[in-house]
Amino acid sequence: MTYEVNPNGFYGEFGGAYIPEMLFPNIEELRQKYLDFMYDSAFQKEFQQLLKDYVGRPSPLYLAKRLSKHYNTNIYLKREDLNHTGAHKINNTIGQILMAQRLGKKRIIAETGAGQHGVATATVCALMGLECIVYMGAVDIERQAPNVSRMKMLGAKVVPANSGSKTLKDATNEAIRDWINHPNDTHYIIGSVVGPHPYPDMVARFQAVISEEMKWQLNEQTGRENPDIIIACVGGGSNAAGAFYHYLKDTDVRLVAVEAAGMGIHSGESAATSVLGTKGIIHGSRTLLMQTEDGQIIEPYSLSAGLDYPGIGPLHAHLIDTKRAEAVSITDAEALEAAFFLSKQEGIIPALESAHAFAALDKIKFSNQDVIVINLSGRGDKDLGTYIKYLDQYG
Amino acid sequence: MDRLSRLFQEKQQDILNIYFTAGYPNLQDTETIIHSLEKSGVDLIEIGMPYSDPMADGPTIQESGDAALANGMTLEILFDQITAVRKKSDVPLIMMGYFNQMMQYGELRFLKKCKEVGVDGLILPDLPLEVYETEYKALFEEMGLHIIFLITPQTPDARIHKIDSLSSPFIYMVSNAAITGAKVGISDTQISYFERIQKMGLQNPRLIGFGISNYKTYRTACDYSSGAIIGSAFIKALKDAGNLEERIEDFVSSVKGTALHATNTTD
Numbered sequence: 001m002t003y004e005v006n007p008n009g010f011y012g013e014f015g016g017a018y019i020p021e022m023l024f025p026n027i028e029e030l031r032q033k034y035l036d037f038m039y040d041s042a043f044q045k046e047f048q049q050l051l052k053d054y055v056g057r058p059s060p061l062y063l064a065k066r067l068s069k070h071y072n073t074n075i076y077l078k079r080e081d082l083n084h085t086g087a088h089k090i091n092n093t094i095g096q097i098l099m100a101q102r103l104g105k106k107r108i109i110a111e112t113g114a115g116q117h118g119v120a121t122a123t124v125c126a127l128m129g130l131e132c133i134v135y136m137g138a139v140d141i142e143r144q145a146p147n148v149s150r151m152k153m154l155g156a157k158v159v160p161a162n163s164g165s166k167t168l169k170d171a172t173n174e175a176i177r178d179w180i181n182h183p184n185d186t187h188y189i190i191g192s193v194v195g196p197h198p199y200p201d202m203v204a205r206f207q208a209v210i211s212e213e214m215k216w217q218l219n220e221q222t223g224r225e226n227p228d229i230i231i232a233c234v235g236g237g238s239n240a241a242g243a244f245y246h247y248l249k250d251t252d253v254r255l256v257a258v259e260a261a262g263m264g265i266h267s268g269e270s271a272a273t274s275v276l277g278t279k280g281i282i283h284g285s286r287t288l289l290m291q292t293e294d295g296q297i298i299e300p301y302s303l304s305a306g307l308d309y310p311g312i313g314p315l316h317a318h319l320i321d322t323k324r325a326e327a328v329s330i331t332d333a334e335a336l337e338a339a340f341f342l343s344k345q346e347g348i349i350p351a352l353e354s355a356h357a358f359a360a361l362d363k364i365k366f367s368n369q370d371v372i373v374i375n376l377s378g379r380g381d382k383d384l385g386t387y388i389k390y391l392d393q394y395g
Numbered sequence: 396m397d398r399l400s401r402l403f404q405e406k407q408q409d410i411l412n413i414y415f416t417a418g419y420p421n422l423q424d425t426e427t428i429i430h431s432l433e434k435s436g437v438d439l440i441e442i443g444m445p446y447s448d449p450m451a452d453g454p455t456i457q458e459s460g461d462a463a464l465a466n467g468m469t470l471e472i473l474f475d476q477i478t479a480v481r482k483k484s485d486v487p488l489i490m491m492g493y494f495n496q497m498m499q500y501g502e503l504r505f506l507k508k509c510k511e512v513g514v515d516g517l518i519l520p521d522l523p524l525e526v527y528e529t530e531y532k533a534l535f536e537e538m539g540l541h542i543i544f545l546i547t548p549q550t551p552d553a554r555i556h557k558i559d560s561l562s563s564p565f566i567y568m569v570s571n572a573a574i575t576g577a578k579v580g581i582s583d584t585q586i587s588y589f590e591r592i593q594k595m596g597l598q599n600p601r602l603i604g605f606g607i608s609n610y611k612t613y614r615t616a617c618d619y620s621s622g623a624i625i626g627s628a629f630i631k632a633l634k635d636a637g638n639l640e641e642r643i644e645d646f647v648s649s650v651k652g653t654a655l656h657a658t659n660t661t662d
């Protein structure tokens with residue numbers, strides 16, 4: 001079994017590039033050049049330097065003692081929340097802005113859900129002095145207000161997406177349309193392992209630094225590189241792809257992908273793609289997505305803006321389809337409970353997305369000998385507005 | 396010979412192709428719209444299958460699609476409507492939609508059904524050329540269905556030739572780097588692109604679409620190709636109040652310049 005993308009952009013039967021002709025020249029240029037650019041030594045040097053001095057990598061691997069005691073096991077947290085801008089998203093935007101420079105692009109567009117990818121994109125655009133336009137669903141602009149202000153302060157223009165469910169899916173549609181309208185000077189920094197090939201593979205490679213560090217950090221702390229279980233939340237799947245990447249072939253490591261069940265998997269208000277999804281095409285990629293019999297994409301729901309997406313990246317569709325990864329679905333309530341619990345147990349307020357990964361501890365089986373790594377994809381500052389509403393209930 | 400091939404054999408100039416979204420403004424308007432378009436002298440009709448996430452389309456077509464879906468439009472209903480249309484009409488019909496719609500219906504079943512109800516060709520903007528060639532070409536040929544591919548100002552020459560070999564009986568020439576309905580008027584850059592394509596000696600005739608909205612832009616498109624495709628401007632016209640058939644006739648005659656006031660329309 002292989003978990004690598006093939007030259008046509010497929011992971012098993014998932015992936016590809018189902019794009020309108022208008023996007024062909026841009027996608028084709030990227031496809032031909034991305035690996036050469038990425039593994040060019042000057043690129044790698046600049047990328048690694050920025051990850052170290054600007055992002056603050058390596059991010060710590062932290063043994064969460066009180067949490068471990070509570071669950072009677074050994075839980076390590078990969079602290080992506082401590083990165084500059086507060087989430088894993090910046091690993092990818094640093095890589096892609098260097099890519100955009102080499103492609104000679106002057107104008108950067110992005111979509112964002114929770115606003116973390118938007119902030120990370122606005123940040124690297126400020127760093128490089130490039131114009132930045134971020135598409136964000138009107139609903140998300142409302143519920144992730146602090147990140148909207150951050151993007152504006154960083155000099156980005158935030159454009160509301162008012163179609164459909166006014167969330168991440170619709171912001172992505174608008175970004176794609178912008179790219180069609182600006183084929184020459186613009187690079188689209190996609191924020192997750194979604195979209196047409198080569199995006200899923202490129203974003204996964206930029207995020208792979210997470211598991212690359214985990215290997216030596218675990219070795220340092222436990223004497224072995226491989227944990228027994230890795231848990232990560234999945235919106236599109238970029239933080240999970242990064243946390244799984246260097247362990248994909250090590251089948252002794254259990255991979256747990258945690259998705260958002262909203263009000264309940266079968267409540268009609270959910271984003272649990274692995275259960276509710278069927279094979280189809282979304283945003284140029286053949287993958288699992290929530291859709292009607294007629295192929296109309298169903299509007300998803302999750303309290304967490306970053307997981308409120310009706311599809312998953314093609315790599316994850318392949319991992320779940322081949323049973324390499326197990327999927328766990330977590331409701332809004334379970335995620336909130338986990339967020340408040342982690343805050344009090346470890347003094348860490350997680351992003352609502354990451355809280356879903358912690359809630360999975362109540363759903364999966366493990367032993368007291370196991371070493372579990374949870375990818376703490378982001379910090380909860382942006383979610384304070386939401387958390388305050390639930391302080392009385394869960395606090 | 397099929398309806399679509401016959402049209403292009405009989406007519407090489409001033410072909411007018413109108414796009415509408417099925418199920419808009421009302422679920423049951425499909426027959427009226429097609430018959431009125433045909434009566435007004437439209438040569439070819441493109442039926443849009445409304446889609447939740449139409450990534451190549453602008454706000455006008457997207458909103459009409461959302462309205463059509465809210466009205467309850469489905470592929471099954473649309474196929475029934477086309478069956479009814481075909482009892483009275485021989486106008487060439489193309490269906491336009493997104494590949495996921497065909498995939499979920501079942502590719503073979505979808506193509507069979509298109510053939511059975513009397514659809515002549517398909518436009519599936521997100522079905523890539525290479526995937527078509529390796530996976531679906533034989534099926535389309537077996538069913539006797541045309542597929543029409545798009546070219547844009549950015550399409551490299553070699554790829555245009557490849558598209559020319561797979562598209563039939565025409566090429567959809569996107570007028571500009573744009574989603575549908577984006578721009579008004581035709582610029583000098585666009586003209587030089589039209590001229591460049593004209594000189595390529597392609598086997599297929601071209602119809603120019605995207606941004607064609609009135610008499611003037613239609614005429615310009617006709618000067619550089621075999622005709623034009625109008626979508627968003629027509630959908631906007633359907634929004635206006637009044638009798639649907641009359642509005643359609645007024646719109647088409649204003650575009651063709653057969654209406655009294657049309658020659659004065661300069662915008």
Ligand SMILES: Cc1ncc(COP(=O)(O)O)c(C=O)c1O
Nearest residue numbers: 116192235236237238239306378
């Ligand atoms: C902190 C955090 N975690 C996770 C996600 C989900 O994205 P992905 O699945 O690509 O990691 C987001 C997205 O906004 C996020 O901000």
